[in-house]
Amino acid sequence: MSEGNVRRRATRAARAPLSRAEVVEVALRYVDEHGLDALTMRALATQMGVYPTALYWHMGDKAQLVAAVSAKVLEDIVLPSGHDMRWDDWLSTVALSCRDAMRRHPNLAPVIGSQLAVTTTALPLVERVIDVLERAGFTGQTLIEVYNTVIGFVLGWVTLELSQGPAEGNDEWQQEYEAQLRSANPTAYPALTRNLDLLANNAFLVRWDSGRDRPMDLSFETALDVLIRGLRAKRE
Amino acid sequence: MSEGNVRRRATRAARAPLSRAEVVEVALRYVDEHGLDALTMRALATQMGVYPTALYWHMGDKAQLVAAVSAKVLEDIVLPSGHDMRWDDWLSTVALSCRDAMRRHPNLAPVIGSQLAVTTTALPLVERVIDVLERAGFTGQTLIEVYNTVIGFVLGWVTLELSQGPAEGNDEWQQEYEAQLRSANPTAYPALTRNLDLLANNAFLVRWDSGRDRPMDLSFETALDVLIRGLRAKRE
């Protein structure tokens, strides 16, 4: 306990004052390494050689910290240059780029999917997507709806892909579920039974490994293809 | 403290033993009423007139409880009868029905989006979607990919729609964000500036009210339309 204090002091001797940006940075790395549940005001404080209450001065409360950290993930999205590409190619590229950014910080996927995430860090993405959809011919109210279609699809889909089961370490429930799935009544579930080997652990709602370990690359590409084809048809 | 025990005892006098199903039921209602953060092993135990540790006997730990509760939301999805409908109409109906089910339990949206949710409760949905996609002409590996396209789109999109900002009660950050948004540099963000009035609080990443309070009905319908058109094109 006093030992902890000593180490803390040692690490932080003659140190520049904390900044909000620095706290968020360290928190992001911490979550990447130790998981979202391990992100604790106290743990982060210890990591930074500071008292927990110091974080409150910079960040407000924990909810705001988490919001700031999740916003930083979207900052990482690489936006292709653009005006030399067709609108549909550009959209595909940026969708894959969003997915990559989220895959780089899978522990934050739940937060990205469920947090409003209003920050100026996302504005470049918004600007470019709106721009390219205008070039595709969408305007006014339809433009907004199509924008929401695209963003909701990409961010939502990948959130689901990266979702996890309870207790990642525990694989008893995995085997139990697989057994339960394979013994499903064939007359009650004929279509499922017909395709069981293809579905098992490969399809949403009937898989036990997360997209973290088992990327759903082909499905995402198909989803993207469906999206683009749908948008083309919508333009008519 | 001993007062608490007395009330607990009173509520639960001559009571049938707890069942797993009952715990999950009460937990779902509790989350609907008080929010996900308020769901605590201790609070739920008090609600049920029982010691916290009694829950552990039935549910395992909290992660498993939450998983079971979120699975129950999917149980609520109304599946239209089917074989008298065209595949595309059926898919639209069931997508709207999924969204309705999630909107009935908005506090659980973050969990549905981010939890693997492997339970037999989702099997009817899986069966029917697979069945209808086969009828639409998809088979084998493509069938799986298209299935993932559909499920990922619907569940993911609605998860995003129902997402919330940090500290729901606090509306300082909302005003602050709106001000920040409206003062965005017009030369850096021309497309955004052109459509600012349409976008503000209506589009993903630039809204401050949750889809709980501000349903994105039109956008979801458009998204659905794009999905269906895309699937039609994919069949060719």
Added chain:
DNA sequence: ACCTGAACACCGTTCAAGT
């Protein structure tokens, strides 16, 4: 089998105080 009761090692957050 099902639950009580006590205990442990944590949390987030507030508030006064230092510099």
Added chain:
DNA sequence: ACCTGAACACCGTTCAAGT
């Protein structure tokens, strides 16, 4: 302005014990 230090009211979870 920025941080320490102590304190408060909680958590989830384990384990022994009761019936």
